[in-house]
Amino acid sequence: MTTATPAKARTLTMAQAISEATAQEMERDPRVFVMGEDVGKYGGIFSATTGLLDKFGPDRVMDTPISETGFMGAALGAAAEGLRPISELMFVDFFGVCFDQIYNHIAKNHYMSGGACKYPLVITTGIGGGYNDAAQHSQCLYSIFAHVPGLKVVVPSNAYDAKGLMTTAIRDDNPVVFLYHKGIMGLSWMSYFEGSTNEVPEEPYALPFGEARVVREGSDVTIVTLSQMVQKSLVAAEELAAEGISAEIVDLRTLVPLDRATVLKSVAKTGRLLVADEDYLSYGLSGEIAALVAEHLDTVRLKAPVRRLAVPDVPIPFSRPLEQFAIPQVDNLVASVRGLMNAKVY
Amino acid sequence: MDATAGQLLWMYEKMIEIREYEETMARVYLEGKLPPKIQKGLAFDIGAGPVPGEMHLAAGQEPVAVGVCAHLRQDDTVVGAHRPHHFAIAKGVDLDAMTAEMFGKDTGLGRGKGGHMHLFDPAVKFSCGGIVGAGAPQACGAALAAKKLGRDSVAVAFFGEGAANQGAFHEALNLAALWKLPVVFVVEDNKYGISVEKSASTAIASNADRAAGYGMPGVLVERNDALAVFKAAGMAVARARRGEGPTLIEVKTDRYFGHFQGDPETYRPKGEAKELRQHDPIPALGTLVRDLGLLDASSDASLRERLAARVQAAYDFGRNSPYPRPEDALLHVFAE
Numbered sequence: 252m253t254t255a256t257p258a259k260a261r262t263l264t265m266a267q268a269i270s271e272a273t274a275q276e277m278e279r280d281p282r283v284f285v286m287g288e289d290v291g292k293y294g295g296i297f298s299a300t301t302g303l304l305d306k307f308g309p310d311r312v313m314d315t316p317i318s319e320t321g322f323m324g325a326a327l328g329a330a331a332e333g334l335r336p337i338s339e340l341m342f343v344d345f346f347g348v349c350f351d352q353i354y355n356h357i358a359k360n361h362y363m364s365g366g367a368c369k370y371p372l373v374i375t376t377g378i379g380g381g382y383n384d385a386a387q388h389s390q391c392l393y394s395i396f397a398h399v400p401g402l403k404v405v406v407p408s409n410a411y412d413a414k415g416l417m418t419t420a421i422r423d424d425n426p427v428v429f430l431y432h433k434g435i436m437g438l439s440w441m442s443y444f445e446g447s448t449n450e451v452p453e454e455p456y457a458l459p460f461g462e463a464r465v466v467r468e469g470s471d472v473t474i475v476t477l478s479q480m481v482q483k484s485l486v487a488a489e490e491l492a493a494e495g496i497s498a499e500i501v502d503l504r505t506l507v508p509l510d511r512a513t514v515l516k517s518v519a520k521t522g523r524l525l526v527a528d529e530d531y532l533s534y535g536l537s538g539e540i541a542a543l544v545a546e547h548l549d550t551v552r553l554k555a556p557v558r559r560l561a562v563p564d565v566p567i568p569f570s571r572p573l574e575q576f577a578i579p580q581v582d583n584l585v586a587s588v589r590g591l592m593n594a595k596v597y
Numbered sequence: 598m599d600a601t602a603g604q605l606l607w608m609y610e611k612m613i614e615i616r617e618y619e620e621t622m623a624r625v626y627l628e629g630k631l632p633p634k635i636q637k638g639l640a641f642d643i644g645a646g647p648v649p650g651e652m653h654l655a656a657g658q659e660p661v662a663v664g665v666c667a668h669l670r671q672d673d674t675v676v677g678a679h680r681p682h683h684f685a686i687a688k689g690v691d692l693d694a695m696t697a698e699m700f701g702k703d704t705g706l707g708r709g710k711g712g713h714m715h716l717f718d719p720a721v722k723f724s725c726g727g728i729v730g731a732g733a734p735q736a737c738g739a740a741l742a743a744k745k746l747g748r749d750s751v752a753v754a755f756f757g758e759g760a761a762n763q764g765a766f767h768e769a770l771n772l773a774a775l776w777k778l779p780v781v782f783v784v785e786d787n788k789y790g791i792s793v794e795k796s797a798s799t800a801i802a803s804n805a806d807r808a809a810g811y812g813m814p815g816v817l818v819e820r821n822d823a824l825a826v827f828k829a830a831g832m833a834v835a836r837a838r839r840g841e842g843p844t845l846i847e848v849k850t851d852r853y854f855g856h857f858q859g860d861p862e863t864y865r866p867k868g869e870a871k872e873l874r875q876h877d878p879i880p881a882l883g884t885l886v887r888d889l890g891l892l893d894a895s896s897d898a899s900l901r902e903r904l905a906a907r908v909q910a911a912y913d914f915g916r917n918s919p920y921p922r923p924e925d926a927l928l929h930v931f932a933e
Contacts (some may be wrong), residue, residue, distance in 0.1 A: 321768030328738020364717035365708030366929040424932040
């Protein structure tokens with residue numbers, strides 16, 4: 252953690268941190284409101300809106316029908332009028348039923364208006380697998396949102412970052428897609444990586460977009476990653492340290508804007524790059540980071556070819572052994588880094 | 598609700614302005630697109646000329662725009678569709694900036710980034726877009742905002758009869774009725790979704806009947822007539838403004854041009870467009886306003902002259918405005 256821990260810090264789950272940031276922004280700004288499926292009494296299927304209904308009432312915490320096109324379009328329409336909606340897409344996998352509103356309108360209208368219109372809204376959504384929910388409820392898909400110009404894309408790995416980034420997202424005048432991994436929300440009904448539950452100051456604070464964080468310093472290899480994979484990488488790094496391999500971990504935190512400088516600086520230092528990603532392998536984040544390094548080989552000297560660890564272009568399977576195979580695990584991270592240490596470039 | 602003298606004259610004037618605008622565009626659009634200037638074998642080049650790209654004109658559909666917008670204020674929101682000029686003009690969108698946008702100029706509403714299907718004028722709360730049916734949920738959002746902010750403004754979504762078969766339409770109707778939103782949905786039934794007749798795309802004859810499934814009033818306007826639209830829209834807008842919720846209106850209207858300019862219109866019976874023009878709603882309203890003594894022949898002529906000059910001035914403005922710098926393509930992805 253680069254920020255000094257204030258006196259009032261407590262330990263929060265990522266879900267609690269997101270909900271607290273939302274509540275504080277709703278108190279600060281009456282234009283902010285929340286809508287989505289089960290965000291009211293239920294408090295969000297992944298607890299991202301827990302407690303908000305009691306605090307703010309049904310006019311500002313609105314349960315919607317199962318009509319994602321309807322309420323994503325309504326979020327746009329309300330944002331155009333000066334409100335600041337937070338619109339929850341329960342699972343990112345459901346983007347398929349409403350992507351027109353998101354990529355053709357929410358993402359593009361500011362541009363097509365020549366900057367005349369603003370659409371300050373946040374789309375929150377749950378991502379990730381690891382709990383046997385199969386191919387339609389386990390994807391990450393952040394690269395798809397990052398691919399479309401006009402959307403800022405935030406993918407936090409822990410509660411502290413989640414609160415600060417959510418605050419920034421709500422204050423931003425642009426559409427922001429805020430993707431939280433279900434397996435680090437700290438839910439009482441799904442096992443999670445404990446590193447994601449950490450100390451969070453009570454007072455509001457905003458973390459800037461486009462600033463990656465070096466969560467672990469190292470000298471032999473850089474692991475560029477995000478979201479739950481940061482927590483897996485931290486575990487892997489401990490195992491590697493026992494073998495005498497020093498891994499540096501870069502948590503991207505936001506994909507749009509992307510902090511290219513921090514990635515390049517770290518890779519220039521270690522000379523080895525592993526991109527660890529829970530999204531699909533091809534045409535996505537891992538390729539983007541690899542290309543970034545390839546474009547800078549005049550200033551970055553690699554000791555080994557770039558490696559990518561991601562879902563090997565298959566839908567997420569249901570059965571435990573199949574899913575554990577498809578989604579990169581700590582063991583895969585360790586093995587990939589070992590492989591990197593033994594590889595050479597010409 | 599009867600139209601006042603002022604409202605009648607306003608509708609008449611706006612219909613003439615819209616028609617003049619569309620007929621002018623039909624001519625300007627063809628500039629540079631036809632042989633011999635272009636490649637051999639091509640009949641038409643959509644990307645050439647001073648106004649490139651697709652062009653969907655609304656000549657014949659003026660009554661829908663003016664009959665509804667006669668009831669709207671500047672702070673009411675209108676979300677149009679891919680054929681948007683008549684709505685934009687009736688809502689009071691800046692004519693010069695709108696025209697410059699179609700020429701792709703830096704003085705355009707979107708500084709050349711939107712073109713004719715994507716017009717945004719926040720000063721009069723107008724927007725439109727090229728995806729069929731997508732505007733209906735967005736109008737719900739504007740109406741939701743009005744409600745939350747305690748305003749009595751309303752939102753109107755205009756779209757074609759083809760859009761009534763989109764999921765977005767049905768989701769929006771349910772949302773609007775569920776939340777009692779001050780929104781009016783207006784379906785322009787011009788009989789064709791590009792080439793497909795309504796009878797081949799829509800399971801029931803009148804989309805107004807679909808309103809019952811969402812617990813809101815549905816009104817069918819069977820004539821392409823500004824006063825008939827005015828009457829239906831007056832009730833719907835007043836109902837929305839009173840906070841009593843949404844209304845669905847379908848208007849049977851006529852499309853004089855093809856789906857887009859350059860459409861060979863092989864799906865239409867020969868002579869259909871010509872026949873439709875026999876029932877032009879503009880002369881009909883002209884007769885009425887003259888019969889009521891609101892306008893005489895000479896003031897009618899000078900009105901037409903003034904509107905033609907106004908439209909010509911907008912085209913001159915668009916044509917003579919500078920293009921954006923090419924690298925301005927990189928601006929406005931994000932708000933600063």
